[in-house]
Structure formats: structure tokens, C-alpha cells
Amino acid sequence: MSDNPIIRIENLGKIFPGPDGEFYALEDINLDIRRGEIFGIIGMSGAGKSTLVRCINFLERPTEGTVYFDGQDLSVLTKKELYKVRQSMGMIFQQFNLLMQRTVLSNVCFPLEIAGIDKKKAVERAKELLALVDLTDKTYAYPSQLSGGQRQRVAIARALATNPKVLLCDEATSALDPATTRGVLMLLKDINKRLGITIVVITHEMRVIEEICNRVAIIDKSRIAEVGSVEEIFTRPRTAAAKRLVFPEEHSIEILPGRRCCRIVFDGSSSFEPIIAGMVLDFRQVVNILFADTKNIDGKAFGQIVIQLPDNELIADRMIEYLRGKNLTVEEVDGYV
């Protein structure tokens, strides 16, 4: 718990009345989101993450517990006070949710209109923001004339218009292709750095978390399963829910029974060199690569590889030692997959 979090979620629960009795969408959620960080909330669909993000700005009113925004308990606010607070929390969505009958400029002006800001000032501010998201040439276009990535950038500009302290992103890249996703994520990272704005990212994709988040909470079956730094959770997931998200898709890997497998995590502490190939040459024993997803960032290796070790127990043990000696996190996964 940090001393002065921008968002503190306390014992939060949300019950929806359902056809067969009450349904707990969220149960006993406690989270602190620190000032200036990019905080990820990841979970499978139906885990409750969208409800959780809507509880942060009280679009959904929690049925239990509360949310403190900048020290202010949101549950005691009047409607008008809540409207005011929401102006300090921008939000972007999977489907962008732009006003289709307004130009790009007018969309970015929209939250300023709502806040009652003078039109001339609003236009000025909107143009600044369009420059920030690199869409000046689309100022007078309509959303229907833009690509998905451009629409999301307009939505980001719009969400930033009122100078919010927090930007909530609800599956903001889930409707975008991988290249566009990367562009949007880089923009978010840049905004976080430049404006110091706290960003909360809701997603079901571990890649998004890896790419931009500092810390992450894993939500599973309406509860928080695990919270920690991204490196921590990525290299040493403790709960089953975390493992499910961190590991490559289970069904794509077929492992012969009785043979040992291990997962090697590259967390940037080793240099980008052919470690597996080197090991195979050193031991003169082949390993079967079941899954590999690594990338080279500034000469450092990030990502993971799952290999199947040779039958010989002794060699397998020595291989694990060898990999650990290369500063890699190695764990056996035979019991899991």
C-alpha cells in the first residue's frame, strides 16, 4: 500500500440481480493505483474487469465498499459532484464511442462543452490535443472517414481534453490489429511520460500488459487473484489464474506424457544471443522447442520459450542448471500444461 494512491479501491463488491438470483460480478476487491503509473487489470472475458473499471468512475455504482479518487470517497458524492469528478477521469473504449455526427475537432471539444468551457478556448485546446495525437490533418474529418487506430487516437485526445488525472482504458486496443495496437500503446506510454497522467489499462491480452504496464492485477472469477509488478508476475506467476494468462495458449502445445518441460523466461537480464542453440551444441543433446515468443529490446532478450527436455534425467537437470547459470528464470511446467 503506498501512502497516497490516486485511486484506492476498498472492499469493493458489485452484485447484479440475475434471472437465477444474485450474481456477484465483483467480490472483495482491494487495489491501490499509484500516481503516475500505468496499472494493468487483466482477466479472461467475464472475469469482471469491465465492471471494475466502470466502478472506478462510478458508471456502475458498487453495491459494497467504495472507491477513493484522490482521497475523495466517491460513494458520498451528489450527482453534480460526481459529474465534476468524472471530468478528472478520462475514459477510452474498445469501440471508440465517438460521436459519429460530429467532426474530429468537435468530438475533442465535446467534454469541454460539457464542462462549460468557452468555445474559443475549447477549440484551441482541442487543436493542441490533435497535434499531440498526430491527427492535425484530420481536424475537420468525420469519424467514419478514419481508420480504427485513428479513431482511438481521437478518443484519446477527447479523453485528455479536460486535463484528467487518470485515463481509464477499457480494452482500448482489442478492436485493433497488432501494428495499430502497438501504435496506440506507444502513444499511451508517451502520454503517461509526458503528462504524468495515471493510466489504468483493462485488457485480456498479456501482450498489452507486458508492453506498457508497470504493475498489474489479475482478476479471476470476480476476485483479484494476484497483484504485483509486471516482471514479478510474468516471471513468477503464483496463482493458476496468473499462470493461465502468462503461459502460451495451452491447446497449442502437445506434450508427450512423461517428458519434462520447462519454461524459460527472458526478462531482459540476459543478452540477446542464441542460448538454446548454444546449449544444444554444448550438451550434444536435442531439445524440442514447443513455444517461443521472444523479442530483442535494446540488445536484451524479453519473452519466453517452452522446451521439452531430453529423457535422460541427469542431462535434463544439468540443462536447467545451465540455463539458470545464464541468468534466466527457468521453471518446470510438466505438472501444469
Next chain:
Amino acid sequence: MFDPSVWTMLGQGLLESIYMTLVSTALAYLFGLPLGIALVITDKDGIHPKETFNWILGLIINLLRSVPFLILLIMVIPVTRAIVGTIIGTNATIVPLVIAAAPFIARLVESSLKEVDKGVIEAAQSMGASSMQIITRVLLPEARPSLIVGGAIAVTTILSYSALAGFVAGGGLGDIAIRYGYHRYQTDVMLITVVMLVVIVQVLQEMGTRLARLGDKRK
């Protein structure tokens, strides 16, 4: 083909029909638009869910809509007399037209507003928009093309209703068609009035469609 006086009468009838239709449409929207908005926002998925209120409002609208116009025309005679002071002529016809059209328009408005993406409404709420701001700045502007198409449907329907008012000496082209075509067997006069009505409907509908398309930025 006709006596000039017949043409004068037809011209007069045309103007009366247009007058009745436009005034009735405007007045019917005065009631129908807020009712339509009320239906949408008090719906269980609306921004101000009030299920009982919504159910009662819906019931009243359905009741009014299920009364055949010809019956309504006669049923509301006391109301007409109280408001207009007379029960014949164009102004007297406007009263039943508004009563019949307002609930119909409420449903048209309702269906147009329900086309607005829920996500956009949610986005506005996330910015701290009040319900009034959502209605005036999101729901109505975003539904504009659909509302205009609805308007064209409303105005043409009201025109055809207004023609029925001829049965109770309501003025306009319908009145002429009944008096000359039906009572006096002057089929030619009746046919001319029908042609005129067809032309007005065509023009109004086309205008509505074009206006809607022109103002729609989704394409």
C-alpha cells in the same frame, strides 16, 4: 376541363391540406418528441430507468394509437369545441390530428433514439455529462438522420389522416374528394384530389429522405 371555380376550390383545398398537415405535425412533435424522449430514458436500459412510469406511458400511447382515426375524430369533438370553438374547418381538424399523431410520433422518436449507440452515451457519462446534456448533445444530434426520416413518415401519415377529416367537414383536399367525388359522383374531381395528395406525399417524402442523407455523417 373544369370550371375555373373548381380549380380555385382545389387550390384552396390544397393550401388547407398543407396548412393542416404542417401545423398538426409541428404541434404533434411538441408533444410527441418529449414523450419519445421520456420513453427512451425511462426504459430499463435508459439513462433514468423508471420501469413503472415507462410501462404506464407505453400503455397510454398504445391505447391512443389503437383507436381508429375516424372514431377518434368523433370522440374528441367536445375537446375540439372547447379548444377551437368550432368543430368544422381546418383548425378544428388540427385537434384530433395532433391527438392521433403525437403518440405515433412518440414511437417514431423512440425508435430513432434507440438507434444511438449505448457506448456513445456511456462515453458522455464518463465525461460527466448530465442527463439533460446527454439528451440535447448526444441523443438528439446523433439520431438526427433517423429523426428526419421519421419526420417524413409522420408528415405523410398526418396528411393522409387529414384527408379522412373530410368526413366531418374538416376542410382540405379530403373534404373536396368526399363532397364532390363521393356525394356528387364527380369522379374526375376526386381523382384530381387523389393525384394532388400523391404528389404532396411524394415531395415531402423525397425531401425528408434527402435531408436525412445530406445531414448524415456516418457515410
